[in-house]
Amino acid sequence: MQIILKKIFGKIKEYLLLFILLIISLVVLTLNHNPKVKKIRTYAFSTVAVWAELFNYVTGSDSPEIKKLRLKNAELMLQVNKLHEYAFENAELKRLLNYKEKSDYKLIPATVLAKNISKTQGVYIINVGKKDSVAKGMPVITDKGLVGIITNVSNNYSLIRTLQNSFLKIAAIIPRSNIEGVVKWDGNRLVIENIPTTADINIGDRVVTSVLSTVFPPSIPVGLVAKKETNISGLLSNVTIKPFVNVIAVKNVFVFAAVQSKQINNLELNLLSK
């Protein structure tokens, strides 16, 4: 009996080991939201980030003048985008001209140190962290538009989940026609799915983050409508978005120092519970 078992084990040991290791991997996949796992990840990416920063230092960096101009560009981009929206809402807002709005944008400049370019898991490391007042949930932009969101922060570095990550979903709006939708990455392109075919959407329409988003502040540019494809039913369409930012090539970014309001979230929760 022992000899038979030994013989069988000898023949299948590779398959058995493969099976065991793959099962362990799948089990680990289910533990991704465990706080201890997240803590270990923070330490790990911080270590890699140190090497990445050294590499970036050796290969050269931009002058302070260029960094200042980039920051100015990004602030102007946000201002211009706001002006776009005011143009659409002008008639309605005339009565509300006296309302106050804060227009000081706190932007924290950062450099991308390392990139995990994957078809579905776009994750970058940047050289700012807790000591620079960066927090989880802050959007990351360039002077052209949205890049992603901060998902993990250590003292000196942060992880960004980019637009090319299938776990990032953005509540967005097309300001021209007030069409709301959720922008997501499907592995090949940014897309808003299941929009009614009769919705007023044209190629070239701007897409920005929506006020309904509890993750992103409103009016951050996302992209332009590139294509509209009708589903087989004919009732719904998928809209392809061409992002303003070339995410793969991005090097210098800004962390938008704004996080979701707990007060608003609590109100929404209260409404839902009624």
Place this chain on the structure above:
Amino acid sequence: MIRKIIIPFLIAMGLLVLQIVVLPYIAVKGILPNILLIYILFYSLRYGQVQGMVFAFFVGIIFDYASSELIGSGMFAFTLAAFVAGYFYKEDFNITLQNIKLLVFTFLLSATLFFFSYSVLGSASETKFGYFFFSVLSAAYTTLLALIVYFIPRKNYE
């Protein structure tokens, strides 16, 4: 133990840093080779399936923590690729290295499996089978890079 485990592990850590920091600069339209995968596949071809899979598993853990969104996706993909590559293991590694057709086939097959499973596991999208074309392109780019390494002069392996 030092030659088979510790030194390869240290080399893999160095390659991991290169993969995350340097390699994005040579990406072509989002297609990126994986030098860590190249090393793991050569390791499997040299030492066999069992050792290759165990090595790939532990390197995959560290790769996931250092670079990825989903812990477990790299572990799964590297282990699977090492299993396939280790199937073509021969006792005399020099014979394997001289057979360029076998090397190309092994790398293309293993790398395609790696990129496909890595993409599928890391995706929340329903259109998972669309990643196959991307996987083939990434595998081809990785194989090309592996062949460059192949042409570097080296000693005969014992």
